[in-house]
Ligand SMILES: Cc1cc2nc3c(=O)[nH]c(=O)nc-3n(C[C@H](O)[C@H](O)[C@H](O)COP(=O)(O)OP(=O)(O)OC[C@H]3O[C@@H](n4cnc5c(N)ncnc54)[C@H](O)[C@@H]3O)c2cc1C
């Protein structure tokens with residue numbers, strides 16, 4: 132069960148300046164490492180002590196991950212680009228207005244200033260039971276606390292359930308699917324490109340993940 136305390140458990144903080152260095156650090160600390168972007172989702176997990184990584188790799192100093200660039204067949208948005216930048220960018224507003232609208236609808240200005248696109252599409256589900264550390268299917272247990280009619284499940288799914296009934300909370304995810312975005316995933320094995328529609332996965336594919344990315 133989650134216990135809210137005033138201090139986050141200690142971890143070693145790494146602040147690489149290139150994607151290559153970040154990938155090496157993640158490999159070196161495989162199984163114990165956590166990728167940090169704007170921290171809005173990450174710090175919730177740490178403060179509640181449900182996730183306790185020993186190594187945190189902060190992507191904030193990697194300039195190649197920030198900003199919106201023109202490319203031959205459209206635009207490329209770096210994972211560390213803030214939701215505010217996406218919401219305000221003229222190229223996004225004119226060519227991909229559904230994405231600008233989606234970014235604009237995320238929470239509050241403060242959260243959009245701090246939150247990144249990479250973090251928004253990689254955030255974990257907001258199921259209250261799971262976020263509080265209950266040992267449900269998604270957490271490796273053998274039941275779903277949200278599936279009972281009287282449970283707290285108003286925001287959960289009506290389609291696509293498979294043991295888990297939680298949904299992906301990202302507002303930008305459906306917009307990226309609608310504009311046929313390509314998602315670039317970097318790993319030490321090289322980079323892979325996924326259609327946004329295939330990047331986000333449901334519990335029938337893997338109940339412990341919300342995207343194709345593996346830690
Ligand atoms: C009060 C509140 C209200 C919110 N309301 C909304 C809402 O209305 N709509 C909505 O869509 N979201 C909402 N959110 C969620 C918020 O938008 C996300 O938490 C935020 O976008 C996460 O981005 P971040 O940059 O802070 O990422 P972080 O919190 O640092 O990271 C989030 C997750 O993504 C992983 N990650 C981050 N970047 C990468 C990367 N480049 N590659 C691989 N993994 C990565 C991290 O390891 C972590 O698991 C809300 C959050 C809060 C706190």
Ligand code: SF4
Pocket residue numbers: 256258259260261267268269270274275276277278287294295296297
């Ligand atoms: S809906 Fe999913 S995340 Fe929530 S309690 Fe059930 S299995 Fe866990």
